[in-house]
Amino acid sequence: MSKSVGVFGATSRIGQELLPMLFESGYNVHAMVRKANGLSPLLFHYPNQLTTYLGDCSKDSNTIERIVSTSDIQVIVLGAYSNEPEDQIICQTTQLVVEAMKKLGKRRIILISSAGVGNNEDQEKLSYRFVFKKFVLNNCYADLRNAENFMLANSQFLDYTIAQLPLLSNGPLTKDYIVNLSNRMPSVPLRILSRKNVAHLLLTIIEESQDGKYKNTYVSATEPKFEGKIPYEDGLNMLKPQIPKLMSQLAWKTTVWIGLPSLCLMGWKLMRK
Numbered sequence: 001m002s003k004s005v006g007v008f009g010a011t012s013r014i015g016q017e018l019l020p021m022l023f024e025s026g027y028n029v030h031a032m033v034r035k036a037n038g039l040s041p042l043l044f045h046y047p048n049q050l051t052t053y054l055g056d057c058s059k060d061s062n063t064i065e066r067i068v069s070t071s072d073i074q075v076i077v078l079g080a081y082s083n084e085p086e087d088q089i090i091c092q093t094t095q096l097v098v099e100a101m102k103k104l105g106k107r108r109i110i111l112i113s114s115a116g117v118g119n120n121e122d123q124e125k126l127s128y129r130f131v132f133k134k135f136v137l138n139n140c141y142a143d144l145r146n147a148e149n150f151m152l153a154n155s156q157f158l159d160y161t162i163a164q165l166p167l168l169s170n171g172p173l174t175k176d177y178i179v180n181l182s183n184r185m186p187s188v189p190l191r192i193l194s195r196k197n198v199a200h201l202l203l204t205i206i207e208e209s210q211d212g213k214y215k216n217t218y219v220s221a222t223e224p225k226f227e228g229k230i231p232y233e234d235g236l237n238m239l240k241p242q243i244p245k246l247m248s249q250l251a252w253k254t255t256v257w258i259g260l261p262s263l264c265l266m267g268w269k270l271m272r273k
């Protein structure tokens with residue numbers, strides 16, 4: 001069993017759930033962080049199992065190589081905070097990690113991605129697919145798609161797992177979730193997975209890395225049923241700073257598609273009189 005894991009995005013909410021599970025299962029973690037105190041509480045509790053490396057994982061290839069050289073498995077669990085087109089952190093990090101792995105002859109990598117990135121869009125609600133995903137999260141999805149494509153393009157050098165996740169909640173660890181070894185989401189009315197269950201799924205994938213079940217495949221997962229408030233906060237946080245830009249785009253499109261044809265029609269009617 002591999003006992004050393006490189007984690008990119010360890011300070012994420014999934015990362016914060018995953019790391020203690022890894023430590024309790026006896027793993028050492030090599031984590032790249034942007035802030036020196038990013039994992040202080042965990043360092044305090046697990047000083048012998050956690051090594052942190054300061055740096056920006058979307059740029060700093062030397063630090064990434066150091067982590068890859070000491071880890072058997074790499075886990076990319078980053079999340080963008082904005083929908084700006086220049087924020088391609090997941091794709092950039094994936095490229096640097098994969099290049100380091102190729103150079104050092106390491107194969108095992110797990111990428112956290114999202115439902116709806118691949119060819120499962122038909123499973124999504126139309127409002128989400130054509131409004132939210134097209135205008136509010138379009139660059140985030142492009143980032144994940146590019147990361148997945150880069151990984152697939154290098155698949156002959158890797159043993160990869162791409163975990164496509166549904167909407168994430170901060171709910172409890174139930175260990176009760178349905179897994180599909182494909183990028184087709186399990187068919188339930190509302191697909192939601194708690195970050196604690198995501199961490200449990202990741203630990204399972206890491207633990208079973210040896211038997212090959214999760215190698216070179218997509219993994220989709222959801223809890224079988226969800227009761228409570230739907231966790232829309234992340235999406236709304238992405239939406240807020242974009243509202244002025246979206247409003248001006250809407251005004252511009254309304255002018256072009258409705259205003260101009262109406263003016264032409266009025267002019268034509270006047271000329272006929």
Ligand SMILES: NC(=O)c1ccc[n+]([C@@H]2O[C@H](COP(=O)([O-])OP(=O)(O)OC[C@H]3O[C@@H](n4cnc5c(N)ncnc54)[C@H](OP(=O)(O)O)[C@@H]3O)[C@@H](O)[C@H]2O)c1
Pocket residue numbers: 009010011012013014015033034035038056057058077078079080081089090112113114115144165166167168169195234
């Ligand atoms: N939210 C959802 O419902 C949902 C649904 C499906 C899939 N996912 C996927 O799940 C993943 C992780 O989710 P999460 O909620 O655990 O993430 P999160 O709590 O939002 O954490 C984001 C992580 O990314 C890092 N990060 C952000 N911008 C960065 C940058 N420019 N350079 C380097 N690092 C950067 C952060 O580091 P710092 O701590 O240094 O800021 C942090 O570790 C994401 O890939 C997301 O696409 C989410």
